[in-house]
Amino acid sequence: MKKISVLGSTGSIGTQTLDVVSKYRDQFQIEGLAAGSNVDLLIQQCKEFKPKKISVATKELAERIRPFLPEGTQLFFGREGLIEVAAGTDADIVVTAVVGSMGLPSTLAAIEAGKTIGLANKETLVTAGHLVTALAQAKGVDLIPIDSEHSAIFQCLNGERRQDVEFITITASGGSFRDLNREQLKNVTVEDALKHPNWSMGAKITIDSATMVNKGLEVIEAHWLFGLPYEQIQVLLHPESIIHSFVQYRDSSIIAQLGNPDMRVPIQYALTYPERWPSPSPTLSLAEAGKLQFREMDFERFPCLRLAYECGKMGGTATTVFNAANEMAVARFLRKEISFLQIEAIIEKVLNEHKNTPEPALELIEESDKLARELAARL
């Protein structure tokens, strides 16, 4: 029996994780669930999966949910509550599926407690990759990627020698506005931006896909997960999202991972690794998929990807600031306070104001994150 805690259980990744768990009731047991404010769904999940510990975003929400919980469920809230669910249960594996750099303290706490990490929350690695990977190494903890591209690369690297790798290539769908030019981007709406062509995901990552920030975050995530320099990490536009990513080796072989766009596959692989179990997801038919297309990435069209590479190569607090400015700008776009193109303008302005510090400690990361958000909220 594998014991699992899910941080962000009411979100897109969280609910799909519980979907996988529900197919294997005899093999998986839910120890802890943490959500934000969707208390109705959390109550349902508690009744179904009977976690020992749960957490919600605030004390008020905790009071609201208390009368509806099965007897014996321990209830927590806020930052400490998230940490309790991450580190204070008997879970073997913690799925990190909250959104944004707010996931950092709970991820560090789970690693400190020796839990295997099923990592969906990419912002954690972008904001503090050097701290997370160093702690994981010191504690002998595995970081198993859930992000589809990184799960693909993880699988393509399996059993291979790192010195034989020439490049890894992360595929990008192009997001909701793939076929629009920059002029056409001036008037796009939030509703349009939320229509991803291939994946059904949370709002923040769907906007990130449209700005290509998601691919930028994924390049930085790959740098930390696989220990490769940015020069060996490429991005290729692939509108169908069938090839989830691939690795090119020095003997000129390319190994790719393919499948329908269904997150339950990488989620399940992270939970069962190194085993592969039958999946609820239908197997891809290449005959039905027909034509697969690929295009070079246009850095003029997608300037956020260029910015992400620049920040990644700089290291230090630059990636923390890139991520925090983006989180604030996306929240403002979703509230319809700014236009789509102002997301990238805000990120660029906040970065221009920033003085980079290499190898920052946690306190400086938190401070840089806070200052970047404050500036991005004012611009």
Ligand SMILES: NC(=O)C1=CN([C@@H]2O[C@H](COP(=O)(O)OP(=O)(O)OC[C@H]3O[C@@H](n4cnc5c(N)ncnc54)[C@H](OP(=O)(O)O)[C@@H]3O)[C@@H](O)[C@H]2O)C=CC1
């Ligand atoms: N969705 C996808 O297919 C993919 C997602 N990812 C990554 O996975 C992560 C999650 O994404 P996604 O599932 O789409 O996001 P969602 O927005 O769908 O879900 C976010 C989750 O975080 C919870 N949450 C929000 N605020 C708090 C808080 N203060 N305390 C505790 N929990 C909180 C939400 O709870 P509530 O709803 O109750 O408020 C929800 O459960 C992101 O980092 C994303 O980049 C990576 C690859 C694919």
Ligand SMILES: CC(=O)[C@@H](O)[C@H](O)COP(=O)(O)O
């Ligand atoms: C499902 C997943 O992993 C997302 O990160 C996905 O990659 C988004 O697609 P694009 O960023 O390629 O549009």
Ligand SMILES: [Mn+2]
């Ligand atoms: Mn991805």
